[in-house]
Amino acid sequence: xxxxxxxxxxxxxxxxxxxxxxxxxxxxxLAIISTLPLIIFIFxxxxxxxxxxxxxxxxxxxxxxxxxxxxxxxxxxxxxDYYLDIYIVTDRRIVDIKQNGFFKREISELxxxxxxxxxxxxxxxxxxxxxxxxxxxxxAGEAENFIFxxxxxxxxxxxxxxxxxxxxxxxxxxxxxxxKECRNNKIDVETQxx
Amino acid sequence: xxxxxxxxxLLLLIYFVYSFAAVYHLFRYGYAGDxxxxxxxxxIILSAVIIIFTIIFLLGRDWSNSLISY
Numbered sequence: 160x161x162x163x164x165x166x167x168x169x170x171x172x173x174x175x176x177x178x179x180x181x182x183x184x185x186x187x188x189l190a191i192i193s194t195l196p197l198i199i200f201i202f203x204x205x206x207x208x209x210x211x212x213x214x215x216x217x218x219x220x221x222x223x224x225x226x227x228x229x230x231x232x233x234x235x236x237x238x239x240d241y242y243l244d245i246y247i248v249t250d251r252r253i254v255d256i257k258q259n260g261f262f263k264r265e266i267s268e269l270x271x272x273x274x275x276x277x278x279x280x281x282x283x284x285x286x287x288x289x290x291x292x293x294x295x296x297x298x299a300g301e302a303e304n305f306i307f308x309x310x311x312x313x314x315x316x317x318x319x320x321x322x323x324x325x326x327x328x329x330x331x332x333x334x335x336x337x338x339k340e341c342r343n344n345k346i347d348v349e350t351q352x353x
Numbered sequence: 354x355x356x357x358x359x360x361x362x363l364l365l366l367i368y369f370v371y372s373f374a375a376v377y378h379l380f381r382y383g384y385a386g387d388x389x390x391x392x393x394x395x396x397i398i399l400s401a402v403i404i405i406f407t408i409i410f411l412l413g414r415d416w417s418n419s420l421i422s423y
Binding site for chain 2: 216
């Protein structure tokens with residue numbers, strides 16, 4: 160079963176990362192804070208239903224309903240922005256899927272052999288407390304550098320990417336090594352013939 | 354009050370278009386076993402509850418003696 164749309168056959172997914180949940184929780188926290196006066200008002204109104212003239216109650220219900228629907232819309236927008244931004248690390252490549260709003264979606268990918276250096280950084284109070292931060296992937300050549308934003312456990316993620324890269328290059332070195340060995344053997348054979 | 358209800362209906366129309374785009378993205382770009390479909394369903398159910406409650410409240414009122422009818 161394919162885990163993401165451009166996954167190739169026999170491509171093994173090692174990491175599927177999203178931003179840390181705390182970055183979306185801040186969004187919820189702000190939404191709840193902004194709704195708190197409304198919730199208090201609704202409770203007060205339920206306890207004192209006759210305090211507001213029935214003429215105005217319909218208007219209030221329409222306003223409250225519009226406000227709550229607007230809040231749902233904003234929360235869903237935040238969820239889409241949070242949840243559809245994904246970083247995928249496979250045994251062959253790194254895929255960065257970015258969803259900006261509804262009508263802008265970018266998919267970038269980087270082959271593991273293009274990785275030159277991987278750094279992780281945790282900066283600030285909340286990132287330190289909740290163990291999330293940035294992972295910078297520097298690439299060789301003209302390929303664009305990759306940055307994983309606010310991902311959980313950035314140090315272990317960067318180590319995993321480095322391990323995969325070394326594994327990838329290790330295989331290449333073996334191939335180079337065996338080719339050299341073959342060449343050396345050929346030279347030896349040629350020398351013996353002489 | 355009629356004007357306010359018309360504005361509310363227009364808001365609902367915009368909300369429906371927005372929700373359609375949002376839910377489409379959740380279904381289109383979600384991955385196997387993730388949270389996109391349950392969240393889309395929760396969003397639809399909660400929105401429907403709010404809209405139905407509002408409509409029931411508005412239809413249940415006696416508008417004949419309304420002072421703010423226009």
